Amino acid sequence: MxxxxxxxxxxxxxxxxxxxxxxxxxxxxxxxxxxxxxxxxxxxxxxxxxxxxxxxxxxxxxxxxxxxxxxxxxxxxxxxxxxxxxxxxxxxxxxxxxxxxxxxxxxxxxxxxxxxxxxxxxxxxxxxxxxxxxxxxxxxxxxxxxxxxxxxxxxxxxxxxxxxxxxxxxxxxxxxxxxxxxxxxxxxxxxxxxxxxxxxxxxxxxxxxxxxxxxxxxxxxxxxxxxxxxxxxxxxxxxxxxxxxxxxxxxxxxxxxxxxxxxxxxxxxxxxxxxxxxxxxxxxxxxxxxxxxxxxxxxxxxxxxxxxxxxxxxxxxxxxxxxxxxxxxxxxxxxxxxxKTRARMPFKVYHYQFKIHFINEIPGKRIEPTFTMSLTGTKEDAKNLPITLAESINGNKTYSFLITLDTDIGEVIMIKLKWEGTAVWENLWDTVQIIMPWTKGTRRPGLIVKTIKVKAGETQQKATFCSQSIDNLHLYPAQEKTFVRCEDRFQGQNRK
Structure with missing residues (x-):
């Protein structure tokens, strides 16, 4: 600089x-x-x-x-x-x-x-x-x-x-x-x-x-x-x-x-x-x-x-x-x-807004995880896109961010979200579970990902994605979860 x-x-x-x-x-x-x-x-x-x-x-x-x-x-x-x-x-x-x-x-x-x-x-x-x-x-x-x-x-x-x-x-x-x-x-x-x-x-x-x-x-x-x-x-x-x-x-x-x-x-x-x-x-x-x-x-x-x-x-x-x-x-x-533009001609990129509804299960603990996202489209796929949130994840909140793609992948039909965690994160999560076993049974506290909403700027199309596994909405370090298009089951709770 x-x-x-x-x-x-x-x-x-x-x-x-x-x-x-x-x-x-x-x-x-x-x-x-x-x-x-x-x-x-x-x-x-x-x-x-x-x-x-x-x-x-x-x-x-x-x-x-x-x-x-x-x-x-x-x-x-x-x-x-x-x-x-x-x-x-x-x-x-x-x-x-x-x-x-x-x-x-x-x-x-x-x-x-x-x-x-x-x-x-x-x-x-x-x-x-x-x-x-x-x-x-x-x-x-x-x-x-x-x-x-x-x-x-x-x-x-x-x-x-x-x-x-x-x-x-x-x-x-x-x-x-x-x-x-x-x-x-x-x-x-x-x-x-x-x-x-x-x-x-x-x-x-x-x-x-x-x-x-x-x-x-x-x-x-x-x-x-x-x-x-x-x-x-x-x-x-x-x-x-x-x-x-x-x-x-x-x-x-x-x-x-x-x-x-x-x-x-x-x-x-x-x-x-x-x-x-x-x-x-x-x-x-x-x-x-x-x-x-x-x-x-x-x-x-x-x-x-x-x-x-x-x-x-x-x-x-x-x-x-x-x-x-x-x-x-x-x-x-x-x-x-x-x-946004590319560094060279043709300069066009495709703009997408992603809104992810997270619930952080650790009370009072802000976390700043690193994510990658892979998108499956009707024309092409986009893999391992780095995701940076403007603020740490805390409580029950929807986070919005922009993703741009150099190519037209068509309509998004599936999303894979991965928490790029390490063994250190895994050990930390196990320690948290031992010190603060606030959940019943053996389930560890983590991030609950309720919905992912997508809006394509160029086409103005909107879609809502839910976890492919309905019974398990949790995401942990080093884990990848798949989200598919769904009816917005959380519409009443998720309005901003």
Whole structure:
């Protein structure tokens, strides 16, 4: 953990410290929208290059503002939807590889679409606070570009979708807020919108739900150190997705820094941090490439509640699809959604809530056993899944937790629950029986497992499981018990 903190500190220092060499520039970067005075006349020579992507040659054709002939030359089709990809802050002044992967994925998903890359490298390849200041100018240029398309070839702004990564997310937001008239841009997607100099700012000074008819955002690297995080933590959209809690992502561990340094040199440190930041991009690309494996996220107050499996409901629009195929719905208040993912593409996992009703037969004694669970499904099986309860087992209580599976096992039809005990546990249990023989006969005190209730997030199916051995509900260390689907015999006792 200390290594991760150091890594984040190094990146944040790299972002912020160079700005001090430019004196008052950091202060300028924080100027409000009301001080933005760029005029139409100033923009005849745009800093932004609008590159229309063509999948046939995997090249691009530049469209110039106010030059209609370039629209014809590049075969821009005003009757088709438009997606504009907006990159973020640039360290090396080169367009990153993910941009072309996303453009290709968009064209593969919908052949009948215009895809433009908004290249603002000249303004993005600056000290971070200067690039922050430039986001407003670039946002204005994109707004003017869309207005020009609307005025000259009757392309509707409501048919435009801006996808912005890091600083590009805020550029997209400014484009939406600067565009004139009452009609808004159709959709803006913010991919781990930048945090430094934007966190805690007013909606007019960052991406916000007011910037388009529909705004969605994916947060993947919001782990804070010294009050800063690479990605913005606060909600900025109608639907804000927080994969794996949004703080960090699987597969981006500090252990990979040495491999990145070997490949990229000293910039490998930034590559390691970039892994979690850029994961937002690859989650979105994944949603385009794998139509049969769309990731579902669920409305929840926080990741801790989500990890208990308490939020796997799709009632009243409480769940939504992450990425390109999201269900677009304007909400009066931002909605935070959580999900788990794999470390690599395809990222989709299947979410299950398990609720186990335990009775601990030792009065006043809390125990913290380790369990494994094996599931038999109608399609596949999942074996030896480790189970971690958020609290120790005490008294008569139902415990809820979340399990995720990489594969679709179908409908769960049988569960095997094993108490991963040892000989030490066995001896302890025998000692307890000798000292406190509170039960009749020879039966040892143990855990009574009354029911196991399962809810599948993706299908919303629910089922109750009871012990296959009706006469013996006890579970002891090193023992495995089988549970099968049953009528809820304990319904009246087990309601929470």
């Amino acid at each position: 200390k290594s991760l903190q150091l890594l984040s500190f190094l990146l944040l220092s790299y972002i912020i410290i160079p700005a001090n060499t430019d004196g008052g520039k950091k202060k300028e970067a924080l100027e409000s929208q009301s001080q933005h005075t760029r005029t139409k006349k100033d923009q005849q020579n745009f800093a932004t290059k609008f590159r229309l992507y063509t999948d046939a040659t995997k090249e691009d054709c530049q469209i110039f503002y106010n030059q209609l002939e370039t629209l014809d030359k590049c075969s821009f089709n005003a009757s088709l939807p438009l997606v504009i990809i907006v990159h973020g802050w640039s360290v090396d002044g080169i367009l990153e590889g993910w941009i072309w992967k996303m453009a290709a994925a968009l064209k593969s998903q919908r052949k009948q679409i215009n895809v433009i890359v908004a290249d603002w490298l000249v303004s993005a390849h600056q000290h971070y606070p200067i690039a922050v200041q430039n986001t407003r100018y670039i946002g204005q240029e994109i707004a003017d570009f869309l207005e020009w398309l609307e005025e000259s070839i009757q392309f509707s702004r409501s048919n435009a979708h801006l996808i912005g990564y890091s600083l590009g997310a805020h550029v997209s937001g400014f484009a939406g807020s600067f565009i004139s008239g009452t009609n808004k841009i159709g959709r803006i997607t913010g991919l781990d919108a930048a945090g430094p100099l934007f966190e805690g700012m007013s909606p007019t000074d960052r991406l916000s739900p007011d910037d388009a008819n529909f705004v969605d955002a994916i947060h993947t690297f919001t782990k804070q150190h010294m009050g800063l995080s690479v990605g913005i933590k606060q909600p900025v959209a109608h639907f804000d997705f927080y994969p794996n809690g949004g703080t960090f992502q699987p597969g981006c561990h500090i252990m990979h820094v040495y491999n990145h340094i070997a490949e990229y040199g000293i910039t490998g440190i930034a590559q390691t941090v970039k892994c979690a930041h850029e994961r937002s991009v690859h989650l979105f690309i994944d949603s385009l490439l794998h139509n049969d494996k769309q990731s579902t996220a669920y409305w929840c107050n926080d990741i801790h509640t989500f990890n208990k499996g308490m939020c796997l409901s799709c009632r009243k629009n409480r769940c939504n699809t992450l990425g390109y195929n999201i269900r677009e719905e304007r909400l009066p208040k931002s909605r935070r959604l959580f999900l």
